[in-house]
Structures are given as structure tokens and as C-alpha cells.
Amino acid sequence: MMQHTDNAADAARRLLSWYDRHHRDLPWRISPPMARDGVVADPYHIWLSEVMLQQTTVQAVKPYFHKFLTLWPKVTDLASADTEEVMKAWAGLGYYARARNLKKCAEAVARDHGGVFPDTEEGLKALPGIGDYTAAAVSAIAFNRQSAVLDGNVERVISRLYAIETPLPSAKPEMRALVARMTPADRPGDFAQGMMDLGATICTPKRPACALCPLNADCLALKMADPETFPRKAAKKDKPLRVGAAFVASGPDGAVYLRKRAETGLLGGMTEVPGTAWTSRIDGDNTIEAQPFAAAWEPCGTITHVFTHFELRLSVYRANVAIRDKSGNGWWEPLASLEAQALPTVMKKAIAQAIPHAFKAGTN
DNA sequence: AACGCGGGGAG
DNA sequence: CTCCCAGCGTT
Numbered sequence: 001m002m003q004h005t006d007n008a009a010d011a012a013r014r015l016l017s018w019y020d021r022h023h024r025d026l027p028w029r030i031s032p033p034m035a036r037d038g039v040v041a042d043p044y045h046i047w048l049s050e051v052m053l054q055q056t057t058v059q060a061v062k063p064y065f066h067k068f069l070t071l072w073p074k075v076t077d078l079a080s081a082d083t084e085e086v087m088k089a090w091a092g093l094g095y096y097a098r099a100r101n102l103k104k105c106a107e108a109v110a111r112d113h114g115g116v117f118p119d120t121e122e123g124l125k126a127l128p129g130i131g132d133y134t135a136a137a138v139s140a141i142a143f144n145r146q147s148a149v150l151d152g153n154v155e156r157v158i159s160r161l162y163a164i165e166t167p168l169p170s171a172k173p174e175m176r177a178l179v180a181r182m183t184p185a186d187r188p189g190d191f192a193q194g195m196m197d198l199g200a201t202i203c204t205p206k207r208p209a210c211a212l213c214p215l216n217a218d219c220l221a222l223k224m225a226d227p228e229t230f231p232r233k234a235a236k237k238d239k240p241l242r243v244g245a246a247f248v249a250s251g252p253d254g255a256v257y258l259r260k261r262a263e264t265g266l267l268g269g270m271t272e273v274p275g276t277a278w279t280s281r282i283d284g285d286n287t288i289e290a291q292p293f294a295a296a297w298e299p300c301g302t303i304t305h306v307f308t309h310f311e312l313r314l315s316v317y318r319a320n321v322a323i324r325d326k327s328g329n330g331w332w333e334p335l336a337s338l339e340a341q342a343l344p345t346v347m348k349k350a351i352a353q354a355i356p357h358a359f360k361a362g363t364n
Numbered sequence: 365a366a367c368g369c370g371g372g373g374a375g
Numbered sequence: 376c377t378c379c380c381a382g383c384g385t386t
Binding site: 055056057059060092093094095096097098169170204205206207265266267268305306307308309344345346 | 365366367368369370371372373374375
């Protein structure tokens with residue numbers, strides 16, 4: 001008589017075997033041979049990488065990961081760092097609330113946990129910036145706990161493996177349960193990383209390489225339909241256009257007038273050049289009012305930038321002033337140190353439009 | 365449950 | 376162009 005085999009457990013074994021042979025080599029990762037010898041990654045490294053990787057590609061994260069570890073080798077170093085320095089180091093990576101929460105989380109770990117990360121999902125999830133995914137990922141990867149890790153990659157793999165018709169995000173609880181059933185007690189961290197590597201390299205959004213997939217024998221989407229049509233997703237809304245004006249002032253020595261944005265909301269806590277509010281239509285009065293001080297402002301073209309939920313078109317104005325105005329809340333930043341400021345990409349674009357030589361190519 | 369929140373690479 | 380990326384916090 002045929003021995004009954006658990007499909008999920010068998011699939012997990014094949015996934016781990018594939019991971020042993022085809023895993024990616026990443027800066028924060030312990031290689032499978034070492035992991036099997038019981039070597040575990042530094043929770044600080046795993047946490048830092050996971051926060052940076054939220055909605056962000058591996059390639060974009062790598063240089064920032066190295067920069068942060070150089071500046072702040074231990075979580076206690078990050079906890080005692082100046083928040084403004086953290087924002088400067090994060091500039092360009094996006095989703096800046098992550099940087100604010102990163103700092104708060106480091107402070108909480110240092111203050112409330114003696115500088116040691118909690119080793120359970122519940123303990124981790126109580127910290128700022130750590131949600132379902134990151135808590136499970138750190139728990140599994142850094143503490144070898146049997147946590148169900150569900151990110152965008154795993155959602156795609158699971159949705160195809162089980163041909164889940166429920167659209168995202170409604171399908172997440174169902175998917176999480178299936179991942180939990182599949183996650184092995186042995187090497188749960190490598191299993192989680194293997195599922196994510198599979199989603200990133202084989203079970204891709206477009207043209208998945210099903211012939212190379214270790215799970216192709218189990219995949220219902222491959223068997224019944226077109227894997228590429230999974231996961232099902234709710235229709236997304238279109239992006240409105242917003243417009244505004246930005247003012248780039250150069251002092252007699254080339255210094256640029258900057259100011260700080262509000263702590264919360266869009267680009268919260270980051271640095272900017274003065275400008276109008278960003279609205280659905282141009283308001284001439286606003287364009288006058290938003291000037292930080294009286295000067296011979298001259299138009300120098302427009303720049304476009306796409307945010308998550310709207311597209312922005314900024315009219316850029318520049319002025320060369322003989323005397324530094326000191327009446328406002330801003331400051332005059334020397335051209336040489338402009339690159340090191342907490343300037344989001346849209347602001348760098350605006351400054352570069354007014355002062356083409358402001359940023360050297362290849363830096364940062 | 366829906367929305368706000370960056371930036372960049374792949375196809 | 377469109378899609379989507381090791382999602383989280385707020386409402």
C-alpha cells in the first residue's frame with residue numbers, strides 16, 4: 001500500500017533543496033551550509049535589511065545597508081544617533097516614515113530590551129515599524145522560529161501553487177494559513193528566504209520559469225490555467241496630476257536656501273526648497289505668496305516626479321541674490337554639502353533644474 | 365477595509 | 376507606458 005505523503009511537507013523539502021543549490025548571496029544572509037551548522041544571522045542586520053526591503057528592491061537596498069552598518073555598527077549606536085543624520089543617510093530610499101520608525105525602534109530596543117531584540121513574533125510586532133511580515137521574517141530568519149512569512153513574493157508563489165481565485169488583499173489570511181501549514185519546523189528561516197528567492201527569480205510576475213521550478217509538479221495554476229494571471233488583484237485607481245512651483249535661491253557664494261518639511265505626511269521630516277502647495281490646478285496668487293523672500297525670480301523650466309498616488313509637475317524658479325535673507329525658517333546650505341542633505345529625489349530634481357552642476361553624477 | 369506613503373528597475 | 380518590489384501605520 002502506498003505510504004501517505006503530506007504534499008505540503010514534501011513541497012517544503014523540495015523548496016529547501018532548491019534553496020541550497022540556487023539561493024542568492026546577499027549581504028545580510030547566512031549561507032545555507034553555515035545556517036545548517038547552526039550559525040544564525042545578527043538580528044540587527046536582519047531587522048535593518050527587512051525594514052529597508054519593505055516595498056523596495058534588493059538592488060536598491062544594498063548600498064544603504066552597507067552605509068548604515070558603517071555609520072552605526074550596533075543597534076545601540078543607531079539608538080543614540082541624531083535623527084537628522086539618520087534621515088540624511090536614508091535620503092533617496094523612499095517611504096521616509098520607515099526611517100523615523102527605524103530610529104524609534106532602535107531606541108525602544110536599547111531602552112526597553114537592554115539592546116537585545118525580542119525573539120518572538122509578538123515581541124517584535126510591538127516595536128515601531130515592525131508589522132506582520134517583518135515580525136515573522138526576523139523571527140524565522142534571525143531566531144529560527146517556525147513563523148509564517150508572507151510577502152509579495154510568497155503571495156505570488158502561494159497564489160499559483162493553490163490557484164487562489166480570491167483577489168488580494170482579501171486573500172491574505174487564506175494565504176498565510178497555507179504558508180503556515182507548509183513552513184517546516186526545521187530551517188524555517190531558510191524556507192522563508194527560499195520562498196522569497198523563488199518568487200524573485202523563478203515564479204516571477206511576468207513569464208515565470210515554470211520548467212525550472214521545484215514546485216511545478218504541485219502547481220495548480222500551472223496545471224489548470226495560466227500562472228501569469230495569478231495572484232488575482234483588485235483593480236487599482238488612476239493617478240491624478242498635481243502641480244506647483246519651487247524656488248531655488250542661490251546666495252553670493254552659491255549656497256542654496258533650504259528648509260525642513262513637517263515631521264509627518266508626504267516626505268515628512270525631509271529637507272526641501274521653498275515652494276507652493278501641490279494642488280490640482282495652478283494658482284497664480286500662491287506662486288507669489290510661496291516665494292521665501294523678494295528676489296528676481298525667473299522661470300527655468302519644469303520637472304516631473306511620480307509618487308505612489310499622484311504625479312507632480314513642478315515649475316522651477318531660480319534667483320541669484322547678493323545678500324542672504326535670514327528672515328525665514330530656512331538656512332543657506334553650501335553647494336559642496338548639498339549632496340549630504342536629507343533631500344528627497346523630487347527636491348534634487350528641482351535643484352538640478354535650476355543649478356545643473358549642483359550634484360555631481362555618481363555620488364550617493 | 366481603504367488609504368497615504370518613494371523611488372527605481374524590468375518588460 | 377505598466378507593473379511591482381522581503382509593507383506599515385492611520386483612519
